[in-house]
Amino acid sequence: MKFSKSHTLKEIAQIINCNYVGADDFQVFGMNEIHVVETGDIVFVDHPKYYDKALQSAATVILINKEVDCPEGKALLISDDPFRDFNLLTQYFKPFQSANVSISPSAKIGKNTIIQPNCFIGNNVTIGDNCVIHANVTIYDDAVIGNHVTIHSGTILGASAFYYKNRPTGFDPLIYGGRVVIEDHVDIGALCTIDKGVTGDTTIGAGSKLDNQIQVGHDTIIGKKCLIASQVGIAGCCVIEDEVTIWGQVGTNSGITIGKKAVILGQTGVTKSVVGGKSYFGTPIEESRVKLKELAYVKQIPNIIDQLKSK
Numbered sequence: 001m002k003f004s005k006s007h008t009l010k011e012i013a014q015i016i017n018c019n020y021v022g023a024d025d026f027q028v029f030g031m032n033e034i035h036v037v038e039t040g041d042i043v044f045v046d047h048p049k050y051y052d053k054a055l056q057s058a059a060t061v062i063l064i065n066k067e068v069d070c071p072e073g074k075a076l077l078i079s080d081d082p083f084r085d086f087n088l089l090t091q092y093f094k095p096f097q098s099a100n101v102s103i104s105p106s107a108k109i110g111k112n113t114i115i116q117p118n119c120f121i122g123n124n125v126t127i128g129d130n131c132v133i134h135a136n137v138t139i140y141d142d143a144v145i146g147n148h149v150t151i152h153s154g155t156i157l158g159a160s161a162f163y164y165k166n167r168p169t170g171f172d173p174l175i176y177g178g179r180v181v182i183e184d185h186v187d188i189g190a191l192c193t194i195d196k197g198v199t200g201d202t203t204i205g206a207g208s209k210l211d212n213q214i215q216v217g218h219d220t221i222i223g224k225k226c227l228i229a230s231q232v233g234i235a236g237c238c239v240i241e242d243e244v245t246i247w248g249q250v251g252t253n254s255g256i257t258i259g260k261k262a263v264i265l266g267q268t269g270v271t272k273s274v275v276g277g278k279s280y281f282g283t284p285i286e287e288s289r290v291k292l293k294e295l296a297y298v299k300q301i302p303n304i305i306d307q308l309k310s311k
Helices: 009-016 048-055 082-093 288-299 301-310
Strands: 002-008 019-021 027-031 041-045 061-064 075-078 156-159 164-167 170-173 179-182 193-195 201-204 279-281
Touching (some): 041 048, 041 082, 048 061, 061 082, 279 288
Parallel strands (some): 041 061, 179 201
Antiparallel strands (some): 019 075
């Protein structure tokens, strides 16, 4: 998430009432999670296990719960609770805007686009030309939808994802300030849920087709011309490269990559990243020819046992 204008390190520290390491006028341009962070951004880290990853990332400002040696060219924000203060910054720069109408006045809807009854179109949503948004679709704030897109009934774009910090008092949600971006010529079936990015974008690439009842987690990027069947669950921060086919009831771990033109057969558990151009099956995931051969061998076990008993 980029700020509307740059802010100084001192200004950011005053917003969250914390100490800092760096020049007062050190420039800050945005804030992002570790996997999408860019130069000029703030990233937060609250566990020593991830200190080095955050300090060596592209982030320019590290929101951290301990003063550490600061790499050259970077600055620190010292907080007793970086998770809380990252949420405070999200609320400050991207505050929730309520709506009391079905289609926000700030929404932009293109030529020849049809919005069926009982839809909700949130603040600052952009919908391109020649789209069809069927009844009872909900599109949260800031979503961007391209041209020639079809979204079927009951689908929700932009809900918050399953991302919490476990505290003694209960689970504390991470507040989201990102977007959903749907590129041109995408079809999305009924009752799908596509979560917004934390501070970046959850993206569905041009020409991709999604069946009914699919879940796409926060900050996941689905490439161009992908085909995804019903009841697939894709976790957050995944990368699904171009022309991937995913059949029904597949589930993925977070943060995995599925390579270009891979085929994931039904009911597979994608427990790790896989290269493109191959077919996969099973849990844990393996190349389908290997997994199916293993299953064929398993079926022979009773016969082998009977043979051993008869000797």
